[in-house]
Each structure stands twice: as structure tokens, then as C-alpha cells.
Amino acid sequence: MTDLTDAGAKRPAFDRSRLIFWGVSLLTVVLVGGPILPIILQAFLDKPLYDAAAGFTLGNFGRLFSEPGVGRIFLNTLYFGALTMVIAQLFGAVMAVLVGRTNLPGRRWMGEVFIWPLFVSNLVIAFGWFTMYGPSGFLTLASRTYLGGAPWNLYSVTGMGIVAGLSQAPLTYLMCLAAVTKADPQLEDAARSAGAGPFRALWSVTIPMIRPAMIYSAVLNFVIGIEMLAIPLLFGGPSGIQTVTTFLYDKGINAAVRPEYGIVGAAAILLLIVVALLVWLQGRLMRGAGRFVTVRGKASRPSTLDLGPWKWAAFAFVFGFVFLTILSIFGGIFLRSVVTFLTPLIPIWKVLTTGNFELVLNSETYVRSIVNSVVVSVVGAAIGTFFIAVIALIARRSEFGFRRPLEYVALFPRALPGIIAGLGFFYAVIWMPGLDAIRGTIFVLILAFVVRYIPVGFGAIAPALAQIGEELDRGARISGADWWTTVTRIILPILKPALFSCYALLFIHFFKEYVTAAFLYQPGSEIIGTTMLQLVAQGDNGPVSALATIQVIITALFVFLARRLLGAKIYG
């Protein structure tokens, strides 16, 4: 063989890998910091952000606390969040054990139905609950007519919390399900041979192992509760109950009429701090979760537990739950979209109509919001997937000195409630010179959505990345590839399934998003979520249900295709 001592790969003119490290890091810092900085500034300014005469003040916080009813608002928010969490944890965990580990009849399809709510926004869910269980809802009226009364009241903080909790239960379910089904069956086998019965083995060995999943999802659901807009807005609005998010929403929207920038900034900061603390707490609690990690090499499923005669009782419970909180909610939305008026007192066929869909499809604005939603999701998810993949690769697979800080910054949006992200981008676009060009366009929506969901995409990519042995990169490097070539030619091709999953998750999140867009859209850049939010406020329930139905159908189609064609993993 000839000697090629001097011939490695040619030294490039400049180190492009370094350029990419710094470029992506800078972009991440700007994008994540962009919406936060103006909010912080605004909270301490006595005039609007863009007013050159604005000066430093602490008065905004004073004004916020002297606002009538503000204590009530904070208490409502905490109670609502806590109730959401408790209900979601309770039902989610029980469901996970029953579906994942017992011979419950119909557990396959019920388990599948159980995650439907995750695919749609809680605006759609809230509207569904309103349609079925609201004061003049279908089931409320039916119950009143045939049973003589309806013992529920959605228009109370407790009612809202129960609805929010039930609609968040699938999230807990999903996390606990992974924990109970992936537990090493040998651990239970060991308990069995040590003398424990099957119930005892499940209870004493496997159930404790869902603790990390419970802690993690508990904090997550609490955070989701306190930053939720749709349910408090729909159910709290009519009865004058406010939470921090509806307060921010009302004040922020009205800001055009009555400048309340300062108060909004102050309230936003408080919410941001609380959520950031909770996310930090979540991280703290999850430390040392390693002792619960049992997933080891061999892929074997744990055995299912025979419930014996109890299985029909369990079936009744689970079916009742699935029927009353999921099937009837989706059914209600669909049904409402094809009738002029939904009531159990008039036979359905007498009120059938295609009017709602005609109204939507003949309105330029409504059609535009559908098209915009699709464009934002298709394009935004692609941009997001690429951006997040590069961040993950730098953070986890590079020699970049600041890769840990980059990951922290990139994952910070976990602590950024949608309403604040929206508000922040709204400020940023007004405040930063040059950004006026994208104000009120779908570009700013894509930008805001990508930032908000970096952690979601990262969560889909990082575990798959960890599965790819580092010697594959090292092999490429020693073969003569620089970092970027290694990434594009070796790692990304192997990572393809995870990239598809990331794309699918981002698509779904972008498609159902409404909160983040609430402050950012303008006529021309409306999306389905914002249009529904507007229509709900006006009480136009016909077009809302038609839009919701269209959103659900497109989502279902997408999920079906993504699973079939791309093999994307979406929620299990």
C-alpha cells in the first residue's frame, strides 16, 4: 500500500462546525430570550415599552395588588391548578394500571380512545364539555328531563377544575402506562417466587415504580392547570370567575383601549416565576429517579393480571369514564356541527343542517384560518424539527464548550406559559426595530410556536439520539468527516424515525395551538384556534362546532397518515 501520511480530509477554509455551534446557540438565546426580556422590562416601566419617555418604576406591582379582586384571582388559579392535578393524577394512574396490566375487557380500544384528548386543544375539549354539560348542554337537559336534575355546575372553580383534570388525565395515563408496562417483569417474578400473590406483586413492586411518572406528570398537570386559558375563559367568563390567564387575556386584549401594560407585565412576571419554580421543583424531585429505572436490554412485556369477576366492574368504570368524558365530548362536538340547535327535547333529524359547514366554508376569514393553520403546522413543524434536531445534536453530540448551557436555554420554554410566550412575542415585535415586517403575519406565529415547543421536540429526539452509539460518530470522525458531515451523513439518517415523530408531535401541537397566537394574530393571519376563540366569545356555537369538527378530522387524518406512512411514534 502506498503511504498517504499527509492525506486526511482536506482542511476546510474555515471551521464550519464552530460557526454552526455559535450561530445556532445565538439564535436559540435570541428566540427564547426574545419574548421574556420585553415582559420583564415592561413590568418595571411606567409607560408602554416603545415609549422613549418610559422610566423605571415598581409601581406596576403595587397597582396590580391594589386591583380589586386580585387576591381572589390568584387563589382561584391555585385552587384550579391543584384540582386539575389531583383529578388528572387519580384517574390517569388508575386507568394506566387497569389498561396496562389487567385483563380488562376492551382495554386495547379504550386505551386508544383514552389518548384522543391529547390530540386536540383544550379549547375544543372545553367547547365539547360546554355543549354536553353546560347549563343548556345536551346531557344536562337530558338529565334534568329524565332524572329530574343535573347535579353538576361547570360554571364554578370546582367544576372547571374537574373538567380540566379529566381532560388532563390522558397525560398522566400515558406517562404511568409507560412505567407500568416497561417495568422489568423479572422484578415481579422475583416477588412471586418470594411468596407474593399476583396482586401483591403488582401493588408492592410495580406500582411504586410509577412514582417518578406520577411526580413528573403531577407537576406538569399543575403547570398546565395554572396556565390554561380555554376552560377558565369559557366557564369562568359567564359567572365572573377569573384566573391569572383570563386576567392577562382580558387586560392584554383590552390594552389597545385602556393601556394597562404595566399591570399585565407585572402579572405575567409573577406567573412566569411561579411556573419556572414549579419546573425547577420538578427537576429536583426527579433527581435520583434512577433507582426506579428498570428498563434493561430484554424487551419482554409483564404478564397481565386476571381480575376475575371484578373485571366487569372495572370495565363498567373504565367504559363509563371513556364514554362520559371522551366519546360524549367528541360526539357532542360532531353532533352540534350538523344541527341548528342541539337538545334532547327535539328529535335530531328535525334539526339536521349543513348550514354550519356552509357558513364556515363560504366565509373567507374562516377558510383562511383553516389554510393558515395547515400552513403553519406543515411548514412550522418542518422548520422546528430541523432547528430542534440541530440543537439536540449540538447539546448531546458535539465538543462545543457551551453545549450544556445551550440545552438549558433551549429547554427553558417548558417554564414559559403559552399566554406569556404570545404576549412576549407581541411586545418583542413592536419593540425591536425591523421586526415590524413580520408583525401580524403567520411567520411570527411559526416563530412563537417553534420556541414554545422546543422542549416537546427535544423530548422526542434526545432519547432516540441516546440510543445511537457514540462510536458511530467517532467512526465517522476518524474516517475523515468533520462534525457537520458526521451529523448530516451518519446521525440524521439513522435518526429519521425520531425526526418523523418530532415532526408529527410538532404538527399536532401547532395545529391545535390557540393561546400563544391569541395576541399575535391579525386579520389575515388568523388560525383555527384564534377564530374559534373569537366565535366562542360571541356565542356562535354553530360555526365553532363546525371548525372544531374540521380540526379534529384533519388531525385524525394526519395522525393516521403519520403513523402509517412515516411510522411516527405519537404518544406511544
Place this chain on the structure above:
Amino acid sequence: MADLIIENLTIKYGEVTAVENLSINVPSGEFLTLLGPSGCGKSTTLFAVAGLNHATSGTIRVGDRILFNGDPKATVPPERRNIGLVFQSYALWPHKTVADNLAFPLILRKMGKSEREERIREALGLVEMLPYAERFPFELSGGQQQRVALARALVYRPPLLLLDEPLSNLDAKLRERARVWLRELQERLKVTTVYVTHDQSEALAVSDRIAVMSMGRMRQLGAPREIYETPADSFVADFIGSSNFLDGRMIESGVDHALVELGDGTRLTTAPGRAAADGSLVVAVRPERISVATAEGPNTLRAKVEQKVYLGSVWQYVVRSGPVEFRIQTTFEIDAPEVLLHIPAEACALFAETPVGN
């Protein structure tokens, strides 16, 4: 081909020193093995040569090309070192066929298609994997993957080949065949090779020279026979092969021999060596070097047979003489409860300390 020069290499991770002040000169075409227990720094050294982890100080050169000299700015990144590396897990890219795996480094070197195909054929021919060019890695057996990994490391004709326990994932029989084959291939190509393993018999079988490492330091560098027969210290004596370590006291220390008294009062004439300051020492002697004697004489002792294990090709016994307990190996069975043993002077190595961990 080129020689590899490592001078005063130190690799620290925070407070932990993984490799300390290591200097090795591997002449062109030599097969050098880094041998040691896990965590001794042998793979760390190998990857520092490859540029895949960061050395702290020292120099690494291939020929007259400096790859590392302690200055981070002057450190050559792995992709420009032009070194072949075979990983323990083979690291074949799962989404590329065998031929594409080999083509990648050539494409990076901007080689034309026809020349590339020629090179790939040649390299696959060398490892007898030509018929498998269009297969994907998952369609190959472990032994075949290992050959492809080797072909991939050789296809761009690097002057230096690094092998990180490349045979450890093969089963025992295949491993023995593969190491003979590997050595033959290396001799044919005359590529300078650094081989990392924790398997001493593998190291003894394939190497020109072996560097025995422990806790980040090199304990001995020499030809296999030298390492086995004249270990530099008790660690090497213990790690390579198996040795009895008998506590003793120095009675007389000469130029060409020494006289040692064991715990049971037996006096042995041994090869020369040094004792600790207080005169205490250990005598290292391999079980197979101790023979059954027919008559009493110098360096004989009587011992009780305490335990007997049949190992197929040999018998192994644990015998005891007073407080001194040790192992011996014979090719025949000993029935008597007591046995007279002869320990040849040249089979005894003296060390001041017992090996760490004993």
C-alpha cells in the same frame, strides 16, 4: 508507513488522572499491544491518539506530523489525523451497506468513483468479505461485522491502525482464529498497529511488544516472552499469567542470586532481586514452574496437598507448608497426601511489595 511517538502523555478528567506521563515509541510496522485491567487507561490512550478524547499534556506524533502537543489550537481534529480505528462494537453505520460504509471515508477524501470501487474491492478482498459488499451490517454475523470494520479502517490506507478490543465480542473459538488471521494481515500490510485488550493470552499471541498498564501508568514494555518470564514488578507478574506470591525475608542478596527464607523456614535460592527496607519481600513463582521432586536437595520443600482440581489438560493443587500456601500444576495425578516439590531458582522473581488488590 510511519512510527507513532507518544511522549509524556497525561490525560486528566477534572481531578482524576486517567493516564499519567506515558511515553511509548512504536516503530513503523510494529504491532504493539496496550494491555491492562479495565480502567487502566489503555483505551483512553488509544482514543487520545485518535483525537477522540482530549489529552491534557504531552506529545503525540505520527512520523514527523505532530497531532497533539498540549496546545489546543495546534491539536489536529480526528478527521484530519488519517488514522484507521476499529471499535469494540465495530461502529458500522447501520443505514449504509458494507460497500457504502467503506466508500464514505473515500468520498470524504474526494476520490473518484472508479478508484473508489477499486479500493473497496481490494479492502474487502483482504478481509475475505467481497461477496457481502451489498449487505447491510445487521445482515452479517459478529465475525463478519468485525472484518468489515477492519476493512473500513484500512480502505483509505492509513499509516497507523488502532484497534480497541476488536475481538472481545466474538465467541472464544472464533476469537482464537481471528487473532491469528489479524496478525497475518497486519504482517502482510506492515501497518503500524496499536491494539488494546484486557485479554493477556490475546496480547501474548499477537504482539511484537506489549505495554502493560495499570492505573494510568505503564508498568512494563517488552516482548511477550520478556513480559511473561521476567515481569518488572509484582503487578505484571500477577496480571500476566498467574503467580503464587509467597511472603519471605531476604537472607543474602548477591549479584547473580539471592537467598530467601519463607514463612515455614524453607530457604530458597532465587534470581537476584530487591527487598523492602526491613528485609521483607515476596517471591513470585508460577504454578506450572514448580515440579514434583524425587529427592531432597536445594530449593525443595515438603508440602501437604489440601485441594485438588482437575482442569482437563492439567491438574491443579493447593498445597501447604506451614503458613505458606500456594498452587501448583502437574500433568499427572498426585495421590499422596504429601508431596516433595522443587522450585527452580530461575522461576522465582523477587519483589518488595505484594501486588495491589492481593
